Amino acid sequence: xxxxxxxxxxxxxxxxxxxxxxxxxxxxHDAMYWYxxxxxxxxxxxxxxxxxxxxxxxxxxxxxxxxREKKESFPLTVTSAQKNPTAFYLCASSxxxxxxxxxxxxxxxxxxxx
Amino acid sequence: AQSVTxxxxxxxxxxxxxxxxxxxxxxxxxxxxxxxxxxxxxGLQLLLKYLSGxxxxxxxxxxxxxxxxxQTSFHLRKPSVHISDTAEYFCAVSDQGAQKLVFGQGTxxxxxx
Numbered sequence: 001x002x003x004x005x006x007x008x009x010x011x012x013x014x015x016x017x018x019x020x021x022x023x024x025x026x027x028x029h030d031a032m033y034w035y036x037x038x039x040x041x042x043x044x045x046x047x048x049x050x051x052x053x054x055x056x057x058x059x060x061x062x063x064x065x066x067x068r069e070k071k072e073s074f075p076l077t078v079t080s081a082q083k084n085p086t087a088f089y090l091c092a093s094s095x096x097x098x099x100x101x102x103x104x105x106x107x108x109x110x111x112x113x114x
Numbered sequence: 115a116q117s118v119t120x121x122x123x124x125x126x127x128x129x130x131x132x133x134x135x136x137x138x139x140x141x142x143x144x145x146x147x148x149x150x151x152x153x154x155x156x157g158l159q160l161l162l163k164y165l166s167g168x169x170x171x172x173x174x175x176x177x178x179x180x181x182x183x184x185q186t187s188f189h190l191r192k193p194s195v196h197i198s199d200t201a202e203y204f205c206a207v208s209d210q211g212a213q214k215l216v217f218g219q220g221t222x223x224x225x226x227x
Contacts (some may be wrong), residue, residue: 004157035217040123042204058214077218090157099208100146100165103215105157106167 002027004106006091011111013085021109023075023091029104031097032074036060037088037108046089049074050097061095078111086113115210118207120218123227125194129138135221137205147188148215149179152179153157162178166187175199200225 004025013019025032026112031050035043045058049068063082069073076087094101102108121136139145146165150158162173165200170180179222205218 025193038151042120042218042219044217048214059192071189092158099179099214102160102163103158103160104152107157108155 004091004093004104004109006089006106006109009107011109013111013113015079015113017036017113018077018079020061021078021091021111022091023074023106025072025093025104025106026072027031027093027095027104028071029093029095031094031101032056032068033092033094033103034064034066034074034076035092037090046076048097056088065075085111087111116207116209116216117147118205118216118218119206120203120221121168122221123219124224125223126224126226129197130194131222132193133195133199133203135203137188137190137218139186139188139205139207144209146178147181148207149173149177149188149190150204150206150207150217151198152204152220161190161203186218195223195225197225197227198211199223 007022034046034093035050047066065077091106092103094103119138129132135211137152148163149161151161152158164181172178177192202220202222204220206215208215
């Protein structure tokens with residue numbers, strides 16, 4: 001079955017540690033996205049990539065980094081520079097990067113900083 | 115910059131009652147509108163979208179939304195809700211200028227038996 005997988009489902013980290021969230025898709029989509037979801041704030045775009053080896057900052061990129069070395073993979077690293085990293089992180093993909101394209105979402109990773 | 119406002123953070127209704135979830139967006143020349151649904155502890159799924167053509171769009175599970183350009187709204191409605199509709203609903207808008215989706219804050223729909 002085609003889809004988007006995110007791992008792990010739950011992640012705990014100590015303050016000052018970097019952590020990497022995995023996102024893989026087998027939909028053959030060109031574009032991939034990372035969002036952060038906080039209660040009452042909807043989804044906010046962290047980074048997006050419209051093609052392999054290229055990515056752009058979204059609205060809240062500070063304290064995060066990404067890579068896009070393969071079409072199917074778009075890992076997100078939450079660095080120690082992110083002041084408030086506890087949140088639900090959602091990865092998405094779309095067939096292209098057009099504003100009309102439907103985005104398909106993974107099940108999410110809930111990150112808790114202890 | 116494009117923005118989306120969902121006027122209600124929570125909407126409680128009784129089973130089999132009608133429901134309307136409100137969504138307003140900031141005006142733009144050409145906008146494209148989406149409703150996504152998020153069931154508990156899951157990612158988002160597309161419910162329906164308006165790109166062009168008929169201003170009334172429908173989903174397969176009985177929801178519908180109407181694009182109203184003069185009122186810059188895209189409200190979501192269902193004439194009779196079921197317990198399984200319990201979820202959080204997000205309105206989103208994109209336009210050619212922004213080249214990205216902008217989401218509203220979400221509306222949590224709770225169905226009471």
